Amino acid sequence: MKPLLFALPGNTHLADSLVSQLDAERGTLTLREFPDGESYVRIDSPVAGREVVLLCTLDRPNAKLLPLLFLARTARELGATRVGLIAPYLAYMRQDQRFHEGEAVTSRHFAQIVSLFADWLVTVDPHLHRFSDLDEIYSVPNRVVHAAPLISQWVARLNTPVLIGPDGESEQWVAAVARAAGAPYLVLQKIRRGDRDVEVSVPDIELHRSRTPVLVDDIISTAHTMIETVGQLKRAGLAPPVCVGVHAVFAGSAYRDLRAAGATRVVTCNTIEHETNAIDVAAVVGTAALELMDRSPGAQPGEAGSVSSM
Numbered sequence: 001m002k003p004l005l006f007a008l009p010g011n012t013h014l015a016d017s018l019v020s021q022l023d024a025e026r027g028t029l030t031l032r033e034f035p036d037g038e039s040y041v042r043i044d045s046p047v048a049g050r051e052v053v054l055l056c057t058l059d060r061p062n063a064k065l066l067p068l069l070f071l072a073r074t075a076r077e078l079g080a081t082r083v084g085l086i087a088p089y090l091a092y093m094r095q096d097q098r099f100h101e102g103e104a105v106t107s108r109h110f111a112q113i114v115s116l117f118a119d120w121l122v123t124v125d126p127h128l129h130r131f132s133d134l135d136e137i138y139s140v141p142n143r144v145v146h147a148a149p150l151i152s153q154w155v156a157r158l159n160t161p162v163l164i165g166p167d168g169e170s171e172q173w174v175a176a177v178a179r180a181a182g183a184p185y186l187v188l189q190k191i192r193r194g195d196r197d198v199e200v201s202v203p204d205i206e207l208h209r210s211r212t213p214v215l216v217d218d219i220i221s222t223a224h225t226m227i228e229t230v231g232q233l234k235r236a237g238l239a240p241p242v243c244v245g246v247h248a249v250f251a252g253s254a255y256r257d258l259r260a261a262g263a264t265r266v267v268t269c270n271t272i273e274h275e276t277n278a279i280d281v282a283a284v285v286g287t288a289a290l291e292l293m294d295r296s297p298g299a300q301p302g303e304a305g306s307v308s309s310m
Ligand code: R5P
Pocket: 127, 166, 167, 169, 170, 195, 198, 217, 218, 219, 220, 221, 222, 223, 224, 225, 226
């Protein structure tokens, strides 16, 4: 029997390509909120004896987590053989240490909850900083897909780009994108004083003055990191930059603010649906999911361990 893919609200943009790539059928479900704020969850397609794939990107995760858990648990109760989760954006990866006394290391707790209900996990460029591998916190088989090769293809179309990473954490993405695009890169220094208080140092960019600056970061959330960098580049007399983010989180007015700050173009991958999506990750995500899915009686899917898929 074909697997069933259920796309949660806000995930339909990736669903069609994944259904065809996974040779799956589209499942239907009903999700709504009771007047008291509790969730109503109903699986409308028969799942008995079938592998279930839940497609749910995890920006704004708090409201999504419980319905996901209810869905996964219900699918298993109704006889699904396994329930995998494709979460193109994986939340809670940045609170990966106790920065101040008493703080929750939410990366760990979130990972434990997801590992309770998902049999496997596929995601795109999780913010791995102090954890070097998802296996340090997730106990289910997983695949990490890297967007760098796709971003490089997009960047290579620009006229003499110079890639710019706003901080040391971004070097892993910027270096990979630059290498594949055959372009130079610079990494700046960032000091974050608060959620919306970010200072980025001015680099020595004289060598690259004639090039098109392309800022690359994994997450654009408040956009303050990019806004500060755009401002510094402007003050240094560079051309207005193109901003490329893997994940279009865009909290509040972040997108408008970034455009107003002077970004000529803002481009993101379609891990979170947004008008800036220009880089399609569906094919690489589908390939990674296929590696974890139980596609034949003799298959041995889900060996523990995260493997990077490029
Ligand atoms: C942080 O380390 C990440 O790589 C991004 O630089 C950060 O999440 C961006 O956040 P914001 O858009 O709020 O400045």
